[in-house]
Amino acid sequence: MSDVIKVLAVDDVEANLMIIRGCLKGDGFELVTCTNAVDALQKFKEQYFDILLLDVIMPGIDGFELRKLIRATDPDRPIIFLTSMVEDKNMTMLNQITWDANTYYLNKAVGKKTLIQKITEVVTTYRQKLMEHKYSDQMEEERALAGELQKVLLPNWCICNDDVLFSSIYVPYMHVSGDLYEMIPFGDSKYLFFIGDISGHGLSAALYMAAVQSWLKMTLRDSDIKIHELMSRLNKFFCEDLQSKNYMTALAAVIDFKNNHISLHSAGHPGLIFASPGKKSVTTSDTNKGSMPLGWMADAEFPESENYDCDFEDDTIFVAITDGVLDMANEDSQTMPEEDLYSLIQCQLDNPNVVALPYRIKGIMAKMGYDKAPDDFTIVAFQKRSARKGLVERVIPAKLPEVDKIAHEFSAITDDLRQSTEIDLCVREYLNNVIVHGSHDRKKAPDLIYVGIGMENGDLVLQGAERGGKWDITGTRETNDPQLFTPEPGDKKPEEENLFATSGRGIQIIKAITQYVSYETNCGLNETKFVFNKRTPES
């Protein structure tokens, strides 16, 4: 931005413009004059002006009308009305001028010095505001970038390996977040699970989060570390190396999926939730055991006696949260009681779905009115893989070459040639639609798709979950409610009924080979389920 102030002056009386010219003659100002509003608007569209000097009473479009036209596209550009208030006993004109925060008034013939002083003052303020907006926009962009980088530091939202199926929802409060979590294998089906919440919001919390996340990855090369020792060392790192003014609540657990044993230590963090689909029960590790949050005192002790140890059932679904979940408020600023959260999880145990669970919890909370987030929001859920008997599950990148691999693998689960072909077609149609119509147009790096196939209540079921854009194999997806499609005789042709799935060829086949296709979306997670027709000896 140049130091020269560009001024547009509008007055139907040439002598008045001459006076303005006389006042602004010399260095520091570039003046353009117009004797009517139409010309002024044209000039305003063509060139940049720092400020406008307007007469009020002009033939045709007057000064107030001209301001209205300018404000339609530019609410902030400073305007000074130069007029005499001879007739304004009721101050109607003055009121007209001053309702707009960026409009000022000067009496005609105020003199060169006053006019220059006022213009300079107003333009300086305006330019400062512009700089502040620019800086604020830049900060916002950088915060968004930092947020994206933070996501890279965190594990993928869904992990599926030989030992564990893991899913997470992570919603930073202000692009960036002080929440963090990790699921790090250190051999022999043992994992370190860590979830933490750094106090405060914004960039400082995010920077500490990045430091802690890196520290965890470095430290866990030492596979023999005990959980309370880990907390103690992390506390020292937090207090001494980072010299943080923030503190962190955290829960760390060593989970042995081979022997179904967990040893955890909580430092002021909400307890780990154990949900058992078999027993239909929900319990937590919230006992009297635990330590103070990390970062309060460098010499704080995290004794082994404060570890919480227990065995778990094969089918146990572990759910961990950060405080932000319990801080979600409704319109009356009330938060959800912790017991209600456990009940909500318990309700999910009739049809447990680890991948979808964190998203369903958030979705149900929102439906209950708890949708005002004052903090970062994180829920993770995981379950031992071997508990998921009869299921072939994969997490794949949303890339077309992956479709072929999965189609081959899934269709090989049966020796029945017809069923194998049906699975192959269904997998290809589903994944191609997700990738092409769901994830393909996203700006971010391709996301992951969870796909699983197996028997459910005597039916062969293919299910998928992904966080892509909208697509709909049924062609009817318009709401967030579960969609159910049951093919009926006389269904419309695919190209007529389906706005999204342009490939379309397989849709009719899918309709023919499935009992139904269901679709549900919760907080950005799309769940699709294909229930294949039952096989009979005749078929």
Added chain:
Amino acid sequence: MKADIAAHLKELLELEDDEIKEFYDAFIKEFDKSCTDLQENGVDSDFQKLRIITHTMFGYCENMGAMDLFALAKELNAAAKAEDVPTCQASIQKIFKMHEAYLAEG
């Protein structure tokens, strides 16, 4: 050139003596135009038009420091507002006379 106007312009715009003439001529041109407008509209036409003409006069009179003409314009404006025909007529005549006086001064 009227001395009070010259002094006003000199002070207002921090002008040199030789620069004042141009501004004074612009003022006279506007004054000519106002008189033409007043002649064309007269008192028989619309009072609103008279108020617009006088408002224009306020602007350039104030700018140029022609306070005697400013006072007459104010008088005419008030009469137009009150729709007082005799006073309007008298004020217009006074403005015409002042116009002649300004022209006589050169």
